[in-house]
Amino acid sequence: MSAVTVLTDAHRAARVAAEVPDPELPMLTLADLGVLRDVEVAPDGTVVAALTPTYSGCPAMAEMRADVAARLRAAGFPRVEIRTVLDPPWTTDWITPEGRRKLAEHGIAPPGPAPRRAAGPVPLVLTTIRRAVACPRCGSADTEETSRFAATSCKALWRCRACLEPFEYVKEI
Amino acid sequence: MSDEHVYLSLAEGHDDSDARWAFGTGFEDPLHGVDTAVPEGVDAAELAAHCLALGDDALVAAQRLAEWCTRAPELEEEVALANIGLDLLGQARLLYSRAGQVDGTGRDEDAYAYLRDPADFRNVRLAELPCGDFAFSMARLLVTSSWRLAVFERLARTAQDPVLAAIAAKGVNELTYHRQYAAEWTVRLGDGTEESHRRMRAGLEQTAPYLEELFTAAATCGADPAGVRHEVTAALRQVTEAAGLPAVEAEPLPGHGREGDRTEHLAPLLAELQGIARAHPGAVW
Numbered sequence: 001m002s003a004v005t006v007l008t009d010a011h012r013a014a015r016v017a018a019e020v021p022d023p024e025l026p027m028l029t030l031a032d033l034g035v036l037r038d039v040e041v042a043p044d045g046t047v048v049a050a051l052t053p054t055y056s057g058c059p060a061m062a063e064m065r066a067d068v069a070a071r072l073r074a075a076g077f078p079r080v081e082i083r084t085v086l087d088p089p090w091t092t093d094w095i096t097p098e099g100r101r102k103l104a105e106h107g108i109a110p111p112g113p114a115p116r117r118a119a120g121p122v123p124l125v126l127t128t129i130r131r132a133v134a135c136p137r138c139g140s141a142d143t144e145e146t147s148r149f150a151a152t153s154c155k156a157l158w159r160c161r162a163c164l165e166p167f168e169y170v171k172e173i
Numbered sequence: 174m175s176d177e178h179v180y181l182s183l184a185e186g187h188d189d190s191d192a193r194w195a196f197g198t199g200f201e202d203p204l205h206g207v208d209t210a211v212p213e214g215v216d217a218a219e220l221a222a223h224c225l226a227l228g229d230d231a232l233v234a235a236q237r238l239a240e241w242c243t244r245a246p247e248l249e250e251e252v253a254l255a256n257i258g259l260d261l262l263g264q265a266r267l268l269y270s271r272a273g274q275v276d277g278t279g280r281d282e283d284a285y286a287y288l289r290d291p292a293d294f295r296n297v298r299l300a301e302l303p304c305g306d307f308a309f310s311m312a313r314l315l316v317t318s319s320w321r322l323a324v325f326e327r328l329a330r331t332a333q334d335p336v337l338a339a340i341a342a343k344g345v346n347e348l349t350y351h352r353q354y355a356a357e358w359t360v361r362l363g364d365g366t367e368e369s370h371r372r373m374r375a376g377l378e379q380t381a382p383y384l385e386e387l388f389t390a391a392a393t394c395g396a397d398p399a400g401v402r403h404e405v406t407a408a409l410r411q412v413t414e415a416a417g418l419p420a421v422e423a424e425p426l427p428g429h430g431r432e433g434d435r436t437e438h439l440a441p442l443l444a445e446l447q448g449i450a451r452a453h454p455g456a457v458w
Contacts, residue, residue: 050206056343057263061203083206086267086339091346115349121404122326122349124319124356126415147249148354149256153347157249173346 009077013047014039016075020067023060024152027106030064034094037085046079047072052090055153055173092154092172109136109158109169135160136167145169203263203282204270207336211275215333221276222295223394224337225285226431227324228268229296232286233439234317235262236446240304250307253354257314260347267340275334287450291439297392298430299383301439305376308362308369312376315355315412316405316421320387322348323404327396356412363416370417377413377421385425392431 017039018031030036030051038050049068053061061084069080092111095103100110112131117123133143140162147157148171156171211217238258245251269282278284299317304310325348328341362373386392388402409421428434449456 053203053263053343055260055263056267056340056347057259057261059259065205081206084204086207086343087335089339089343089346119330120326122322122345124352124408124411126356126360126411147252148350149249149253151252153256153259173350 009045010039010041012075013041013049013072013077016071016077017047017049017068020064020071023063023067025103025108027102028095028099030068032096032099032102034096034099035064035090036068041077044079045077046081047077048081048083050083050085052085054090057153092170095170103170104136107136107167108155109133109167111170111172114172133158133169135163135165137165138163143167203266204274204336209274209336212333212335217275217277219395220334220337221272224268224272224275226295226392226394227321228265228272228285229294230300230317230321231261231265231268232446233294233296233300233442234258235265236442237300237302237304237310238314241310246307254310257351257354260344260351264340264344264347267343268337271334271336271340274336283450287447291435291443292433294435294439294443295431295433296439297383297386298426298428298434298436299380299386300430301436301442302379302383303438305379306372307358308372309376309379311355311358311362312373312380314351315359315377316380316384316387316409318348318351318355319405319408320401322352323401323408324393324396327400328394331397332395352408356408359412359418360416363413363418373416374418377418378423381421381423382426384421384423386429386431389429389431391429 017036018029020030020036022028022030022033022035025033033054035052035054036049037052038048040048042048049072051061051064051068065082069082072080091114093114095111103110112133131145132141133145134141135143135158138160140160142161143158144161145156146159146166150157150168154170154173155168157166158169159166211220235258238254238261241251241254243251245254265286266282269285272285273280273282297317299313302309302313305313322345325341325344329338329345332338332341359373359377362369364370365373387405388398390398392398393401413420
Protein backbone atom coordinates (compact mmCIF):
# COMPACT_ATOMS: atom_id res chain seq x y z
CA MET A 1 0.00 0.00 0.00
CA SER A 2 1.50 3.33 -1.01
CA ALA A 3 1.70 6.32 1.32
CA VAL A 4 -0.78 8.20 -0.84
CA THR A 5 -3.40 5.45 -0.47
CA VAL A 6 -2.97 5.38 3.30
CA LEU A 7 -3.54 9.13 3.51
CA THR A 8 -6.64 8.93 1.35
CA ASP A 9 -8.03 6.03 3.37
CA ALA A 10 -7.48 7.90 6.62
CA HIS A 11 -9.35 10.93 5.27
CA ARG A 12 -12.16 8.81 3.95
CA ALA A 13 -12.50 6.79 7.18
CA ALA A 14 -12.49 9.98 9.23
CA ARG A 15 -15.24 11.45 7.06
CA VAL A 16 -17.40 8.30 7.25
CA ALA A 17 -17.11 8.15 11.04
CA ALA A 18 -17.73 11.88 11.44
CA GLU A 19 -21.02 11.66 9.55
CA VAL A 20 -22.61 8.98 11.74
CA PRO A 21 -25.72 10.50 13.38
CA ASP A 22 -26.15 10.51 17.15
CA PRO A 23 -28.78 7.91 18.18
CA GLU A 24 -30.59 10.27 20.57
CA LEU A 25 -30.08 13.61 18.84
CA PRO A 26 -30.16 12.42 15.22
CA MET A 27 -29.94 15.95 13.82
CA LEU A 28 -26.33 15.93 15.06
CA THR A 29 -23.46 13.85 13.79
CA LEU A 30 -21.06 12.31 16.29
CA ALA A 31 -18.54 14.92 15.13
CA ASP A 32 -21.03 17.76 15.81
CA LEU A 33 -21.61 16.36 19.30
CA GLY A 34 -17.88 16.19 19.89
CA VAL A 35 -17.77 12.56 20.99
CA LEU A 36 -15.63 11.33 18.09
CA ARG A 37 -12.14 11.98 19.38
CA ASP A 38 -9.94 10.43 16.72
CA VAL A 39 -9.94 8.25 13.60
CA GLU A 40 -6.75 6.61 12.38
CA VAL A 41 -5.85 3.91 9.91
CA ALA A 42 -3.23 1.48 11.21
CA PRO A 43 -0.55 0.22 8.79
CA ASP A 44 -2.44 -3.09 8.44
CA GLY A 45 -5.55 -1.19 7.29
CA THR A 46 -7.48 -1.43 10.58
CA VAL A 47 -9.49 1.71 11.23
CA VAL A 48 -9.19 2.76 14.87
CA ALA A 49 -11.91 5.18 15.97
CA ALA A 50 -11.93 6.73 19.45
CA LEU A 51 -15.24 7.67 21.10
CA THR A 52 -15.96 9.31 24.43
CA PRO A 53 -19.24 9.04 26.40
CA THR A 54 -21.28 12.17 27.12
CA TYR A 55 -22.58 10.95 30.51
CA SER A 56 -21.34 7.90 32.48
CA GLY A 57 -24.74 6.29 32.09
CA CYS A 58 -25.33 7.25 28.46
CA PRO A 59 -27.21 4.23 27.10
CA ALA A 60 -26.45 5.30 23.53
CA MET A 61 -22.74 4.54 23.84
CA ALA A 62 -23.01 0.93 22.65
CA GLU A 63 -25.18 2.01 19.74
CA MET A 64 -22.70 4.70 18.75
CA ARG A 65 -19.94 2.12 18.77
CA ALA A 66 -21.99 -0.28 16.69
CA ASP A 67 -23.07 2.45 14.24
CA VAL A 68 -19.53 3.70 13.63
CA ALA A 69 -18.23 0.17 13.11
CA ALA A 70 -21.10 -0.75 10.76
CA ARG A 71 -20.74 2.41 8.64
CA LEU A 72 -17.01 1.96 8.32
CA ARG A 73 -17.43 -1.67 7.29
CA ALA A 74 -20.06 -0.66 4.75
CA ALA A 75 -17.64 1.96 3.39
CA GLY A 76 -15.09 -0.74 2.63
CA PHE A 77 -13.05 -0.94 5.83
CA PRO A 78 -13.46 -4.55 6.96
CA ARG A 79 -11.27 -4.21 10.05
CA VAL A 80 -12.57 -1.68 12.57
CA GLU A 81 -11.59 -1.14 16.17
CA ILE A 82 -13.49 1.23 18.47
CA ARG A 83 -11.70 2.62 21.50
CA THR A 84 -13.33 4.33 24.46
CA VAL A 85 -11.60 7.46 25.70
CA LEU A 86 -12.55 8.74 29.17
CA ASP A 87 -9.95 11.45 29.56
CA PRO A 88 -10.42 14.35 29.20
CA PRO A 89 -14.13 14.00 30.05
CA TRP A 90 -16.64 15.28 27.52
CA THR A 91 -18.30 18.58 28.33
CA THR A 92 -20.87 20.50 26.32
CA ASP A 93 -18.02 22.74 25.13
CA TRP A 94 -17.13 19.88 22.75
CA ILE A 95 -20.34 20.51 20.76
CA THR A 96 -19.23 22.29 17.59
CA PRO A 97 -20.67 25.63 16.36
CA GLU A 98 -22.27 23.63 13.53
CA GLY A 99 -23.81 21.28 16.13
CA ARG A 100 -25.18 24.25 18.11
CA ARG A 101 -26.71 25.72 14.97
CA LYS A 102 -28.42 22.40 14.13
CA LEU A 103 -29.79 22.03 17.68
CA ALA A 104 -31.35 25.50 17.57
CA GLU A 105 -32.74 24.80 14.10
CA HIS A 106 -34.51 21.75 15.54
CA GLY A 107 -36.06 23.62 18.44
CA ILE A 108 -33.50 22.61 21.07
CA ALA A 109 -31.70 25.46 22.81
CA PRO A 110 -27.93 24.89 22.63
CA PRO A 111 -25.82 25.03 25.81
CA GLY A 112 -23.90 28.06 27.01
CA PRO A 113 -20.26 27.72 28.05
CA ALA A 114 -19.62 24.78 30.41
CA PRO A 115 -18.98 25.78 34.03
CA ARG A 116 -15.32 26.43 34.69
CA ARG A 117 -14.11 25.79 38.19
CA ALA A 118 -10.81 25.85 39.95
CA ALA A 119 -9.29 22.56 41.14
CA GLY A 120 -10.54 21.65 44.60
CA PRO A 121 -13.94 21.28 46.25
CA VAL A 122 -16.93 22.13 44.07
CA PRO A 123 -18.77 25.08 45.66
CA LEU A 124 -22.46 24.67 46.42
CA VAL A 125 -24.51 27.69 45.39
CA LEU A 126 -28.02 27.87 46.80
CA THR A 127 -29.08 31.17 45.30
CA THR A 128 -30.78 30.82 41.94
CA ILE A 129 -28.43 31.53 39.09
CA ARG A 130 -30.39 33.28 36.39
CA ARG A 131 -29.48 31.86 33.01
CA ALA A 132 -30.41 33.67 29.84
CA VAL A 133 -31.67 30.97 27.51
CA ALA A 134 -33.24 32.27 24.31
CA CYS A 135 -36.37 30.50 23.09
CA PRO A 136 -35.35 28.48 20.03
CA ARG A 137 -38.75 29.21 18.40
CA CYS A 138 -39.37 32.91 18.85
CA GLY A 139 -36.00 34.08 20.15
CA SER A 140 -37.43 35.71 23.28
CA ALA A 141 -35.19 35.79 26.35
CA ASP A 142 -38.27 35.67 28.62
CA THR A 143 -37.94 31.97 29.44
CA GLU A 144 -37.92 29.81 32.57
CA GLU A 145 -36.71 26.37 33.62
CA THR A 146 -39.47 23.85 34.37
CA SER A 147 -37.21 20.86 35.13
CA ARG A 148 -33.46 20.47 35.18
CA PHE A 149 -33.82 16.87 33.99
CA ALA A 150 -35.62 15.81 30.82
CA ALA A 151 -36.04 12.88 28.44
CA THR A 152 -32.27 12.39 28.26
CA SER A 153 -29.57 13.20 30.81
CA CYS A 154 -28.12 15.94 28.66
CA LYS A 155 -31.28 18.06 28.44
CA ALA A 156 -33.41 20.26 30.70
CA LEU A 157 -37.03 21.34 30.18
CA TRP A 158 -37.77 25.04 29.67
CA ARG A 159 -40.76 27.16 28.78
CA CYS A 160 -40.99 30.39 26.84
CA ARG A 161 -43.16 33.01 28.51
CA ALA A 162 -43.51 35.00 25.29
CA CYS A 163 -44.72 32.36 22.82
CA LEU A 164 -45.76 29.93 25.63
CA GLU A 165 -44.03 26.98 23.94
CA PRO A 166 -42.12 24.44 26.01
CA PHE A 167 -38.67 23.56 24.68
CA GLU A 168 -35.66 21.45 25.51
CA TYR A 169 -32.32 22.87 26.42
CA VAL A 170 -28.98 21.05 26.31
CA LYS A 171 -27.69 21.95 29.76
CA GLU A 172 -24.09 22.89 30.35
CA ILE A 173 -21.98 20.19 31.92
CA MET B 174 -30.57 -7.79 11.59
CA SER B 175 -30.63 -10.18 8.73
CA ASP B 176 -32.29 -13.14 10.42
CA GLU B 177 -35.97 -13.66 9.63
CA HIS B 178 -36.78 -14.33 13.24
CA VAL B 179 -36.30 -11.16 15.20
CA TYR B 180 -35.64 -12.87 18.54
CA LEU B 181 -33.11 -15.23 17.05
CA SER B 182 -31.26 -12.41 15.42
CA LEU B 183 -31.23 -10.44 18.67
CA ALA B 184 -29.65 -13.37 20.46
CA GLU B 185 -27.34 -14.21 17.59
CA GLY B 186 -23.67 -13.45 17.61
CA HIS B 187 -23.78 -11.29 20.70
CA ASP B 188 -21.59 -8.73 19.01
CA ASP B 189 -21.74 -4.97 18.83
CA SER B 190 -24.20 -4.89 15.99
CA ASP B 191 -27.12 -6.07 18.13
CA ALA B 192 -26.07 -4.41 21.35
CA ARG B 193 -28.88 -3.42 23.70
CA TRP B 194 -28.58 -2.31 27.26
CA ALA B 195 -30.04 -4.93 29.53
CA PHE B 196 -29.11 -8.22 31.09
CA GLY B 197 -28.56 -10.91 28.51
CA THR B 198 -28.48 -8.63 25.51
CA GLY B 199 -24.77 -8.47 25.02
CA PHE B 200 -24.19 -4.85 25.91
CA GLU B 201 -21.15 -5.27 28.03
CA ASP B 202 -17.74 -3.85 28.79
CA PRO B 203 -18.27 -0.11 29.09
CA LEU B 204 -14.47 0.21 29.26
CA HIS B 205 -14.16 -1.37 25.81
CA GLY B 206 -10.83 -0.40 24.28
CA VAL B 207 -9.55 1.60 27.27
CA ASP B 208 -5.91 0.97 28.20
CA THR B 209 -6.38 -1.46 31.11
CA ALA B 210 -2.84 -1.84 32.44
CA VAL B 211 -2.39 -1.31 36.18
CA PRO B 212 0.35 1.29 36.67
CA GLU B 213 3.49 0.34 38.56
CA GLY B 214 3.29 1.03 42.28
CA VAL B 215 -0.50 0.63 42.41
CA ASP B 216 -1.75 -2.15 44.70
CA ALA B 217 -4.14 -4.05 42.43
CA ALA B 218 -6.12 -5.65 45.27
CA GLU B 219 -6.66 -2.30 46.97
CA LEU B 220 -7.64 -0.63 43.71
CA ALA B 221 -10.14 -3.41 43.00
CA ALA B 222 -11.62 -3.02 46.49
CA HIS B 223 -12.05 0.72 45.97
CA CYS B 224 -13.72 0.27 42.58
CA LEU B 225 -16.00 -2.41 43.99
CA ALA B 226 -17.02 -0.31 47.01
CA LEU B 227 -17.77 2.80 44.95
CA GLY B 228 -19.51 0.65 42.35
CA ASP B 229 -21.71 -1.01 45.00
CA ASP B 230 -22.69 2.38 46.47
CA ALA B 231 -23.77 3.50 43.01
CA LEU B 232 -25.59 0.32 41.98
CA VAL B 233 -27.60 0.10 45.20
CA ALA B 234 -28.43 3.83 45.11
CA ALA B 235 -29.49 3.55 41.45
CA GLN B 236 -31.81 0.67 42.30
CA ARG B 237 -33.43 2.66 45.12
CA LEU B 238 -33.87 5.69 42.84
CA ALA B 239 -35.44 3.48 40.17
CA GLU B 240 -38.07 2.43 42.73
CA TRP B 241 -39.49 5.94 42.44
CA CYS B 242 -40.52 5.29 38.82
CA THR B 243 -44.32 5.61 38.61
CA ARG B 244 -44.42 6.71 42.29
CA ALA B 245 -42.78 10.14 42.41
CA PRO B 246 -44.95 13.10 43.45
CA GLU B 247 -44.59 14.80 40.05
CA LEU B 248 -43.55 13.69 36.59
CA GLU B 249 -40.62 16.13 36.60
CA GLU B 250 -39.26 14.65 39.83
CA GLU B 251 -39.68 11.15 38.50
CA VAL B 252 -37.65 12.03 35.43
CA ALA B 253 -35.02 13.71 37.59
CA LEU B 254 -34.70 10.72 39.94
CA ALA B 255 -34.47 8.31 37.01
CA ASN B 256 -31.79 10.48 35.37
CA ILE B 257 -29.75 10.60 38.57
CA GLY B 258 -30.10 6.84 38.95
CA LEU B 259 -28.97 6.36 35.36
CA ASP B 260 -25.84 8.43 35.96
CA LEU B 261 -25.03 6.32 39.03
CA LEU B 262 -25.71 3.09 37.16
CA GLY B 263 -23.27 4.23 34.48
CA GLN B 264 -20.67 4.96 37.12
CA ALA B 265 -21.26 1.52 38.66
CA ARG B 266 -20.74 -0.19 35.31
CA LEU B 267 -17.44 1.57 34.71
CA LEU B 268 -16.24 0.83 38.25
CA TYR B 269 -17.21 -2.87 38.10
CA SER B 270 -15.48 -3.24 34.77
CA ARG B 271 -12.35 -1.72 36.26
CA ALA B 272 -12.60 -3.99 39.32
CA GLY B 273 -12.82 -7.04 37.07
CA GLN B 274 -9.73 -5.99 35.14
CA VAL B 275 -7.56 -5.56 38.21
CA ASP B 276 -8.76 -8.13 40.79
CA GLY B 277 -7.46 -11.03 38.76
CA THR B 278 -10.83 -12.73 38.33
CA GLY B 279 -11.64 -11.24 34.94
CA ARG B 280 -15.29 -10.97 35.97
CA ASP B 281 -17.54 -8.74 33.89
CA GLU B 282 -19.92 -6.11 35.30
CA ASP B 283 -22.87 -8.53 35.29
CA ALA B 284 -20.99 -10.96 37.55
CA TYR B 285 -20.60 -8.22 40.16
CA ALA B 286 -24.14 -6.87 39.89
CA TYR B 287 -26.11 -10.09 39.54
CA LEU B 288 -24.10 -12.95 40.94
CA ARG B 289 -22.93 -11.80 44.35
CA ASP B 290 -24.77 -12.35 47.63
CA PRO B 291 -25.68 -9.57 50.09
CA ALA B 292 -22.67 -10.42 52.31
CA ASP B 293 -20.33 -9.81 49.34
CA PHE B 294 -21.55 -6.23 48.86
CA ARG B 295 -19.39 -3.42 50.23
CA ASN B 296 -21.67 -0.38 49.88
CA VAL B 297 -22.22 2.01 52.78
CA ARG B 298 -25.39 1.08 54.64
CA LEU B 299 -27.10 4.41 54.03
CA ALA B 300 -27.42 3.46 50.35
CA GLU B 301 -29.51 0.36 51.01
CA LEU B 302 -32.16 1.78 53.37
CA PRO B 303 -35.67 1.73 51.85
CA CYS B 304 -36.81 4.82 49.91
CA GLY B 305 -39.09 6.06 52.67
CA ASP B 306 -40.96 9.21 51.77
CA PHE B 307 -39.76 11.81 49.27
CA ALA B 308 -38.16 13.85 52.07
CA PHE B 309 -36.03 10.93 53.26
CA SER B 310 -35.00 10.16 49.69
CA MET B 311 -33.92 13.80 49.29
CA ALA B 312 -32.08 13.75 52.63
CA ARG B 313 -30.21 10.61 51.63
CA LEU B 314 -29.45 11.98 48.16
CA LEU B 315 -28.15 15.18 49.72
CA VAL B 316 -25.80 13.26 52.02
CA THR B 317 -24.63 10.66 49.52
CA SER B 318 -24.19 13.04 46.58
CA SER B 319 -22.30 15.58 48.73
CA TRP B 320 -20.09 12.76 49.94
CA ARG B 321 -19.57 11.14 46.54
CA LEU B 322 -18.81 14.50 44.93
CA ALA B 323 -16.15 15.21 47.57
CA VAL B 324 -14.63 11.73 47.09
CA PHE B 325 -14.71 11.82 43.28
CA GLU B 326 -13.30 15.34 43.09
CA ARG B 327 -10.31 14.14 45.15
CA LEU B 328 -9.88 10.86 43.26
CA ALA B 329 -9.95 12.76 39.97
CA ARG B 330 -6.88 14.69 41.16
CA THR B 331 -5.07 12.13 43.29
CA ALA B 332 -5.93 8.55 42.24
CA GLN B 333 -2.79 6.83 41.00
CA ASP B 334 -4.80 4.65 38.65
CA PRO B 335 -5.58 6.73 35.56
CA VAL B 336 -8.76 4.76 34.80
CA LEU B 337 -10.23 5.35 38.27
CA ALA B 338 -9.17 9.01 38.06
CA ALA B 339 -10.92 9.35 34.69
CA ILE B 340 -14.11 7.64 35.93
CA ALA B 341 -14.11 10.01 38.92
CA ALA B 342 -13.44 13.10 36.79
CA LYS B 343 -16.35 12.17 34.54
CA GLY B 344 -18.61 11.71 37.57
CA VAL B 345 -17.82 15.08 39.17
CA ASN B 346 -19.97 17.09 36.77
CA GLU B 347 -22.86 14.65 37.12
CA LEU B 348 -22.69 14.60 40.92
CA THR B 349 -22.66 18.40 41.02
CA TYR B 350 -26.13 18.30 39.43
CA HIS B 351 -27.31 15.59 41.84
CA ARG B 352 -26.22 17.52 44.93
CA GLN B 353 -27.75 20.72 43.60
CA TYR B 354 -31.08 18.97 43.02
CA ALA B 355 -31.14 17.43 46.53
CA ALA B 356 -29.97 20.66 48.19
CA GLU B 357 -32.71 22.71 46.51
CA TRP B 358 -35.39 20.22 47.57
CA THR B 359 -34.07 20.15 51.14
CA VAL B 360 -34.31 23.94 51.35
CA ARG B 361 -37.72 23.99 49.66
CA LEU B 362 -39.17 21.40 52.05
CA GLY B 363 -37.36 22.59 55.16
CA ASP B 364 -38.41 26.17 54.52
CA GLY B 365 -41.88 25.20 53.30
CA THR B 366 -44.97 24.27 55.28
CA GLU B 367 -45.04 22.93 58.82
CA GLU B 368 -45.64 19.45 57.47
CA SER B 369 -42.87 19.57 54.86
CA HIS B 370 -40.48 20.95 57.49
CA ARG B 371 -41.37 18.14 59.89
CA ARG B 372 -40.82 15.47 57.26
CA MET B 373 -37.59 16.95 55.93
CA ARG B 374 -36.26 17.13 59.46
CA ALA B 375 -37.28 13.51 60.11
CA GLY B 376 -35.64 12.45 56.84
CA LEU B 377 -32.34 14.06 57.76
CA GLU B 378 -32.48 12.64 61.28
CA GLN B 379 -32.86 9.18 59.80
CA THR B 380 -29.61 9.57 57.83
CA ALA B 381 -27.64 10.82 60.85
CA PRO B 382 -26.57 7.47 62.43
CA TYR B 383 -25.10 6.44 59.06
CA LEU B 384 -22.96 9.56 58.56
CA GLU B 385 -19.90 8.52 60.54
CA GLU B 386 -19.44 5.43 58.38
CA LEU B 387 -18.87 7.70 55.37
CA PHE B 388 -15.84 9.42 56.86
CA THR B 389 -13.57 6.47 57.56
CA ALA B 390 -10.61 5.62 55.34
CA ALA B 391 -12.37 2.41 54.28
CA ALA B 392 -15.33 4.42 53.02
CA THR B 393 -13.48 7.13 51.12
CA CYS B 394 -11.52 4.68 48.97
CA GLY B 395 -8.21 6.47 48.76
CA ALA B 396 -9.59 10.01 49.05
CA ASP B 397 -8.42 11.90 52.15
CA PRO B 398 -11.06 11.09 54.83
CA ALA B 399 -10.50 14.26 56.88
CA GLY B 400 -10.86 16.45 53.81
CA VAL B 401 -14.02 14.63 52.75
CA ARG B 402 -15.49 14.97 56.25
CA HIS B 403 -14.75 18.67 56.35
CA GLU B 404 -16.23 19.34 52.92
CA VAL B 405 -19.38 17.25 53.40
CA THR B 406 -20.07 18.62 56.87
CA ALA B 407 -19.74 22.17 55.57
CA ALA B 408 -22.07 21.50 52.62
CA LEU B 409 -24.68 19.89 54.88
CA ARG B 410 -24.49 22.77 57.33
CA GLN B 411 -24.87 25.27 54.48
CA VAL B 412 -28.04 23.51 53.31
CA THR B 413 -29.63 22.91 56.72
CA GLU B 414 -29.03 26.53 57.73
CA ALA B 415 -30.66 27.78 54.54
CA ALA B 416 -33.54 25.35 55.15
CA GLY B 417 -34.03 26.35 58.79
CA LEU B 418 -33.27 22.80 59.90
CA PRO B 419 -31.05 21.59 62.75
CA ALA B 420 -27.59 20.17 61.99
CA VAL B 421 -27.44 16.47 61.14
CA GLU B 422 -26.02 14.70 64.20
CA ALA B 423 -26.54 11.39 66.00
CA GLU B 424 -24.72 8.55 67.70
CA PRO B 425 -23.05 6.51 64.96
CA LEU B 426 -24.26 3.00 64.26
CA PRO B 427 -21.78 0.24 65.13
CA GLY B 428 -20.33 -1.89 62.33
CA HIS B 429 -19.31 -0.93 58.80
CA GLY B 430 -20.86 -1.52 55.39
CA ARG B 431 -17.42 -1.64 53.77
CA GLU B 432 -16.57 -4.64 55.96
CA GLY B 433 -19.71 -6.47 54.91
CA ASP B 434 -22.05 -5.47 57.73
CA ARG B 435 -25.50 -5.18 56.19
CA THR B 436 -28.91 -3.98 57.25
CA GLU B 437 -31.86 -6.29 56.69
CA HIS B 438 -32.82 -4.22 53.63
CA LEU B 439 -30.12 -5.21 51.13
CA ALA B 440 -31.21 -8.83 50.64
CA PRO B 441 -34.74 -7.98 49.39
CA LEU B 442 -33.29 -5.24 47.16
CA LEU B 443 -30.87 -7.69 45.56
CA ALA B 444 -33.55 -10.37 45.27
CA GLU B 445 -35.48 -8.04 43.00
CA LEU B 446 -32.42 -6.72 41.15
CA GLN B 447 -30.94 -10.19 40.54
CA GLY B 448 -34.10 -12.26 40.09
CA ILE B 449 -34.08 -12.71 36.33
CA ALA B 450 -30.32 -13.09 36.02
CA ARG B 451 -30.28 -15.77 38.72
CA ALA B 452 -33.31 -17.63 37.38
CA HIS B 453 -31.84 -17.80 33.89
CA PRO B 454 -28.05 -17.85 34.24
CA GLY B 455 -26.32 -16.91 31.02
CA ALA B 456 -29.62 -16.29 29.26
CA VAL B 457 -29.70 -14.07 26.19
CA TRP B 458 -32.68 -12.55 24.46
